[in-house]
Amino acid sequence: EPEVTQTPSHQVTQMGQEVILRCVPISNHLYFYWYRQILGQKVEFLVSFYNNEISEKSEIFDDQFSVERPDGSNFTLKIRSTKLEDSAMYFCASSDGRDTPYEQYFGPGTRLTVT
Amino acid sequence: RKEVEQDPGPFNVPEGATVAFNCTYSNSASQSFFWYRQDCRKEPKLLMSVYSSGNEDGRFTAQLNRASQYISLLIRDSKLSDSATYLCVVSSGGYQKVTFGIGTKLQVIP
Numbered sequence: 001e002p003e004v005t006q007t008p009s010h011q012v013t014q015m016g017q018e019v020i021l022r023c024v025p026i027s028n029h030l031y032f033y034w035y036r037q038i039l040g041q042k043v044e045f046l047v048s049f050y051n052n053e054i055s056e057k058s059e060i061f062d063d064q065f066s067v068e069r070p071d072g073s074n075f076t077l078k079i080r081s082t083k084l085e086d087s088a089m090y091f092c093a094s095s096d097g098r099d100t101p102y103e104q105y106f107g108p109g110t111r112l113t114v115t
Numbered sequence: 116r117k118e119v120e121q122d123p124g125p126f127n128v129p130e131g132a133t134v135a136f137n138c139t140y141s142n143s144a145s146q147s148f149f150w151y152r153q154d155c156r157k158e159p160k161l162l163m164s165v166y167s168s169g170n171e172d173g174r175f176t177a178q179l180n181r182a183s184q185y186i187s188l189l190i191r192d193s194k195l196s197d198s199a200t201y202l203c204v205v206s207s208g209g210y211q212k213v214t215f216g217i218g219t220k221l222q223v224i225p
Contacts (some may be wrong), residue, residue: 043159043215056212091158102147104213106158
């Protein structure tokens with residue numbers, strides 16, 4: 001069964017550093033998403049991406065965040081200057097966008113720890 | 116009012132019991148509805164989409180009441196493996212953002 005993959009599984013970084021989280025969505029999917037989940041809190045939408053551009057973003061997704069699809073398979077989330085409060089689990093998801101409802105399938109997540 | 120509201124629980128039920136979770140949402144224009152399950156420190160996994168007519172998948176039944184802006188999930192004959200957090204998810208439509216509830220924790224006890 002096809003699945004979304006994410007790397008790394010755990011990233012530790014110092015405050016102020018840049019991090020790039022990587023995702024490989026399911027191969028025939030057209031819509032891609034990033035979410036975050038702070039420990040003990042709910043899953044929060046960050047951004048959706050379609051046809052090489054952002055289709056929607058939340059208020060969390062400020063100028064320090066960016067997304068990119070550098071090639072036909074990878075989908076990345078960059079955090080330019082990490083803060084302590086960016087420590088969370090980051091999930092990538094994808095959906096095929098062909099049949100409603102647009103069911104999203106999640107990757108295993110990257111645990112980001114900012115020290 | 117929260118966009119998606121759930122009772123966080125925990126619900127502790129014996130094996131074999133029937134348990135029901137409810138969820139309310141605030142945006143009347145919401146178009147798509149889902150239940151996901153999440154195991155501790157794992158990703159959300161799609162359990163089922165929720166259709167207006169209600170739908171069933173084995174031991175799981177989901178219902179949607181648009182008038183009351185209310186979604187439910189019924190689990191019959193609970194198994195130990197059903198222990199997880201059940202997330203109510205509401206979408207404004209299409210590929211747009213989805214909003215998650217805080218989740219309801221279920222613990223099935225032997």
